[in-house]
Amino acid sequence: MAPPAPAGAAAVPDELAPGPGREAKHQCAGARLLSLxxxxxxxxxxxxxxxxxxAASALLLLVLVLAARAFRHHRGSRYRVPSLDPSSPSPPPLRAGLxxxxxxxxxxxxxxxxxAGAGDESASASSSYSCAVCLEAARAGERWRAMPACTHAFHAACVDRWLARTPACPVCRAAVAIPVPMS
Structure with missing residues (x-):
């Protein structure tokens, strides 16, 4: 605190008065300014x-979207999903099977x-054979097809659909050799 002013002197505010109070206020204001x-x-x-x-996340998302579009529009893709839009041109189906x-x-x-007299023997013999494609038991008189290379046999209708897509045996994956007719 400043000493009391003489009786005839005018009062001087603290901010303008010399002394340690003025410097402390300037230091406090400087600290606040520095803190801000x-x-x-x-x-x-x-x-x-x-x-x-x-920005890095947006760039990564852009790269992933572009990569997905590139894979989706890849013409020779093995896993291409056909378009449901009838107006879009569709490439001819790839023929991989027979x-x-x-x-x-x-x-x-x-x-x-x-x-008719065999009874249980024919029933047990036919139930021990099943088609590996549809997993149904064999019944007498059904049309079956045997693979020439491995001799695995299946329902003809089941294996025909399989062979139209994949030219290999459904069980052992052996290549199906087509017998050439002799002239």
Missing amino acids: AVQAAVMAAALAIFVLFA SPADIGRLPSFAFPGGS
Whole structure:
């Protein structure tokens, strides 16, 4: 505190009065100003880091979208999903399996059936055989087809659909050799 002013002198405010009170007020104001500056710098740094991560995330998302579009529009893709839009041109289907003429050349046979007197023996013999494609038990008189290379046998209708897509045995994946007719 400042000493009391003489009776005839005018009163001088504390801010203008020389002494330690004035310097303390300037130091306190400087500390507040410095504190505000540090807070502003920290907020600006946090905002810059947020903007940087947002920009990196947007760039990564853009790359992923472009890569997905490139894979989706890849013409020769093995896993291409057909378009449901009738106006869009669709490429001709890829033919990976056997032709119907080649499938027709494969050996087929009627599954043997037991005589009426055999009873339990024919039932147990036919139930021990099942088609590996549809998993149904063989019944007497059904049309079956045997693979020439491995001799695995299946219902003709089941294996014909399989061979139209894949020219290999459904069980062992052996290549199906088409028998050539002798002239």
